[in-house]
Every structure is written in C-alpha cells, then in structure tokens.
Amino acid sequence: MGAPYYQFCPVAKAMELLDERWTMLLLREMLAGTEHFNDLRRGLPRMSPTLLSHRLDQLQRAGLIDRVRQGTDVRYVLTQAGFELRPVVEQLSMWGIRWIGELGDADLDPKLLLWDMHRNIDHLTVPAARTVIALLFPDAHPAQRRWWLVIQDGDADVCDADPGYEVSVEVQCSLRAMTRFWRGDIEWATLLLTGDATTIGPRHLRQALPSWFTRPAYAGVPRVAVAG
Structure with a gap:
C-alpha cells in the first residue's frame, strides 16, 4: 500500500492502493488476459522481477487477485474486485489517447x-x-x-x-x-x-x-x- 492520504474520500482510499508505480499497468496486463509471471514480465519489460513479485503480493493481500497453483503451474487471476477496475483502466486509456500528445x-x-x-x-x-x-x-x-x-x-x-x-x-x-x-x-x-x-x-x-x-x-x- 502507498502512503495514506488520511481522507475518508473513497478516491483517496482507492489511490492509496492504485497510485504506486506500475500497479495500474500490471492491472492492465491482467485485464488483457495475462495470468503467468513470465508473460506479465513480457508485457512490463522495464519492471524488475522483484518489484513485480512485490506488486502481485500487494494486490493479493488487497483482494484484487488470487494466486492459483495447479501442480507446477502458477496463475494470477483477478477477483471480482480486480475485474471491476476494467472500466477504470479502459477510460484511462481512452482519455490518454484523446488528450496526451505525441510519443517520444x-x-x-x-x-x-x-x-x-x-x-x-x-x-x-x-x-x-x-x-x-x-x-x-x-x-x-x-x-x-x-x-x-x-x-x-x-x-x-x-x-x-x-x-x-x-x-x-x-x-x-x-x-x-x-x-x-x-x-x-x-x-x-x-x-x-x-x-x-x-x-x-x-x-x-x-x-x-x-x-x-x-x-x-x-x-x-x-x-x-x-x-x-
């Protein structure tokens, strides 16, 4: 979790979890259907494996994802709370493409x-x-x-x-x-x-x-x- 804002506003409470670096992009990847650690790394190539593991642990503790093991296969699966962020991520992408300027x-x-x-x-x-x-x-x-x-x-x-x-x-x-x-x-x-x-x-x-x-x-x- 990020540093608390100490506000009752639900936006503030949500951002205590979501505004840490890479968190929203990790959720973007999972909403796109990616469930395995190595595939998440391919979608987030500049995120270190250590930080990726840490963020996955954070999201699991917060109830946004479940860690599912089947033999040696480990998948990270969104919970209902995680899936409910889909319209948030989609609206962010649409706002970004509409208003943010040229690519560097x-x-x-x-x-x-x-x-x-x-x-x-x-x-x-x-x-x-x-x-x-x-x-x-x-x-x-x-x-x-x-x-x-x-x-x-x-x-x-x-x-x-x-x-x-x-x-x-x-x-x-x-x-x-x-x-x-x-x-x-x-x-x-x-x-x-x-x-x-x-x-x-x-x-x-x-x-x-x-x-x-x-x-x-x-x-x-x-x-x-x-x-x-």
Whole structure:
C-alpha cells in the first residue's frame, strides 16, 4: 500500500492502493488476459522481477487477485474486485489517447508493440495454415530491427530470431509508424500510400494483413488537438 492520504474520500482510499508505480499497468496486463509471471514480465519489460513479485503480493493481500497453483503451474487471476477496475483502466486509456500528445522516442519499443499485437489477433481471419509475418523496423536499435510473428492453430508467438519457417508476408515499416497505426493515429492504407510501410508476399495475403489484427478499443477514440 502507498502512503495514506488520511481522507475518508473513497478516491483517496482507492489511490492509496492504485497510485504506486506500475500497479495500474500490471492491472492492465491482467485485464488483457495475462495470468503467468513470465508473460506479465513480457508485457512490463522495464519492471524488475522483484518489484513485480512485490506488486502481485500487494494486490493479493488487497483482494484484487488470487494466486492459483495447479501442480507446477502458477496463475494470477483477478477477483471480482480486480475485474471491476476494467472500466477504470479502459477510460484511462481512452482519455490518454484523446488528450496526451505525441510519443517520444523512448516510448517506442518493438518488443512491447509486438507482444500487444500478438494477443490481439483475429484468428478467424488468419489462414488455416501456419502464417508467418516477418517485420523489419529500420529505425529501431540494430539488435531489435527484425521480428517474426508466427500464427498457427489459434495461437501466436513473437520471435526475435528467425524461427526457420516459410514467411507468408514481409513488412518493412518504421517503428514509429507501426506504433501510430496500432494506436489508431493513422490507418494502414495511409501508411502504404505514403510509403511509410511496404509489404512483400502474395497479393491476397498482403491485402488481408491488417484484418488479421484487432486494434485496442482506444484506437477508435477521436483525437483532440492539444495546444503545445
């Protein structure tokens, strides 16, 4: 728990728990369906394992999550109290996309971007056979420029080394442009038209590519021009 505000106001009482660093982002990950420690780390790559363990313990003691063990498998599952924070997190994301300004270079992370994309795939639209998307981000750090998304049998994985499978579609796009597309700042057709993104592969797969993903709900929120 954070430092007490010593106010009876329920906002103050709630924020004593929720306004500590990483807590709301951890809840964001769990509301997105992540339940395992290592997967939580992939969604929060800059959060130390020690701090993640501490925050999970805090939320468990507060009654927002349960720790469920099945053999060697350990899952962290939201309770009713945790699930009731969904509209709070969703409204924060919509407010943030509507009112917060342009992204800084430090906000761009290909690993985090592809982790979010891989869990938002519409598997009903992806071809039944194994589908491999190879991505190149020329503006990323040299060690983080090449990635692969492997989609098969209703599952998906993110690879930073060539998995050795035949590539279905190759995409070259700046990391900033792909991030802006994912956030809903720009449409895929516009990226292709301006040359900010190029694709290589069979025409029907290149055309279907954007339909394979379901962007976050905040991507559809109208933007407001903020002075400065």
